[in-house]
Amino acid sequence: MSARNNILQKLRSGLVGTTPRPDDFDERLVTEPWQYNPDDRIRQLRTQMEAVHTELYQVTSQNWPEKVAEVLAARNLGNLLHAPGTEHGSQLAEYWQSSGQSVELLTYDRPIEEWKDELFWNVDASVTGTLGAIAATGSLVVWPDRMEPRLMSLLPPLHIALLKASEIEDNLYTFMKRNNWSAGMPTNLLLVSGPSKTADIEQVLAFGAHGPKELVVLILEDA
């Protein structure tokens, strides 16, 4: 503990006779430039996300599983990781069965240690929910949990994210406020703004660095 004490003591001696600066956070600076009327909100999100190679589709809360099947078929993929314990996961599973889809549905129902190899190499795609999105920067808010663990949106080459149109906020600040994040944060909270990318070689943009090569967002509107 001596390193701790030494560091704190050194810092304290530098502050003798001073008082902490007041908190004069001006929230207008992080909200006013980033406000949109309802029609523009989705447009702003779309523009931002498409600029970084994200595909967005506006679908309904009823027919979206069809779109998932279509996206997978277009890429000729063999399996899809889903979470049957969630509302959207069970809706997808139902559709899959009733329409006789051939793409195999996988479930993240055991600790990563038990199927690391398979998840790392053999899962083609995943579909997860989101907490909402931020129009200003084109970001999805992803809150992984037991049903949809952290690696589910990271390892498969294709990530399909479901976003309710009503959950799109103007900017990060209002999103944070509305959900009262400062009162307590989950294990892991993510903002995801496109597929994984890098510009580390000659600043040439390449997608699919370590995470998903493709991100597809389905914006769900009430039918």
Place this chain on the structure above:
Amino acid sequence: MNQRIPVTELTSTFRERATGALADQQLRTNFRTAMDSLMQKRADAFPDEDEREGLRELGNRIKARALSQLPDLLEQLEANLTANGVKVHWAETTEEANQIVHSIIEARQGTQVVKGKSMVSEEMEMNEYLADRGIECLESDMGEYIVQLDHEKPSHIIMPAIHKNRHQVARLFHDKLGVDETDDVDELIQIGRRTLRRKFLEADVGVSGVNFAIAETGTLLLVENEGNGRMSTTAPPVHIAVTGIEKVVQNLRDVVPLLSLLTRSALGQPITTYVNMISSPRKPDELDGPEEVHLVLLDNGRSGAFADAQLRQTLNCIRCGACINHCPVYVRVGGHTYGEVYPGPIGKIITPHMVGLQKVPDHPSASSLCGACGEVCPVKIPIPEMLQRLRQENVKSPAEGPKVKDGGAKYSAKERLIWRVWKTLNTSPALYRLFLWGATRFRKLTPSNVGPWTENHTAPVPARRSLHDLARNHLSGNGSAKGGQ
């Protein structure tokens, strides 16, 4: 011209390295191209000047507020992280930090470490430290991976491999990984992806840096584009985050403007692909994520900078790299010339506190004080002012008690004496006149070698008649003041 500068073997001085770098046309082209593009991207990301300046002012205030209560915030951060199940460690030196990291790995009998991008781990030379103890520590950021594969050091804090072009990377991958040589950037990245994915799977421990540590909630925030940061902090059973003590901010909302400033200043992006907020290890009912999360808080000279109210501003830095991208010196000499972890303007103002001025005596003066760095800094660090201050500290005599580690590195009693004589001469009219009288008459006696000046210039010789003399002549109407040489 594929010659590289092996930083680890550097024994030369800044000047010598700069001379070498300036003669390397390939290196200069690589940097010029990259920096021009980064400057343009930043400019495009801040189309509205008022918005930008308002945000910079806010960024500055947030950092100043955090520093004004730094020890309290560190304690609050520690308490909240501990309550969340994260173990917090403190290290005064890089040696201590390495020991902590090593003992955590040892306790798990780990042999493989995979690392997200972390400049603090570069400060620690963690890769080398662990390698000496039989632990493989692999970089997973594409740029860092390329640099590590070639036994180099990063040449830029955001773009570590910016000094290399695609052909150089292609050859490197061919030589080291046995793959076919390809100039296609997409293919090169896919080679890296496959190689590193295996490592993510096998690693016992993941190491990462931290962009902001939030005291209010006990949260570590990391930004990145590749997903390697998320991998390193999620896939292995243990996650160790290493960071400097200045990275703490008070409230969660404080990161909103800082995040925007960071990604726009660094890469011209409205946001990075991933903003990863970690507040605890895997909870009992969760199916992935590390079982253990550790945070190592490193001082390494930062408290030295903190001790002085002016130099404390150095710790505002959010490591965006904008000052580097806009620096006319950096773009010409490249990152490796600085010979230390942090290059460019930020390197010049932070490195002396870490390694001492004795080791980097040329750092404060390797600047034209053009002011570009201070103008773009998103948290408004007056970098030119810091440089001037460090120049003063650099020439203080031991008796004057320099305030910076190993200050007075360039103090010279002879130089001090010369300036004292100069001052006396210029503040006493009688002496000055006497000097002028002598200088103009014995002008042929000035030495032909006056130190560094005569390396590139001819030696100065006083004029036959002084300006005063000529002016007096002229004003008294005494003819056609023809004088001079």
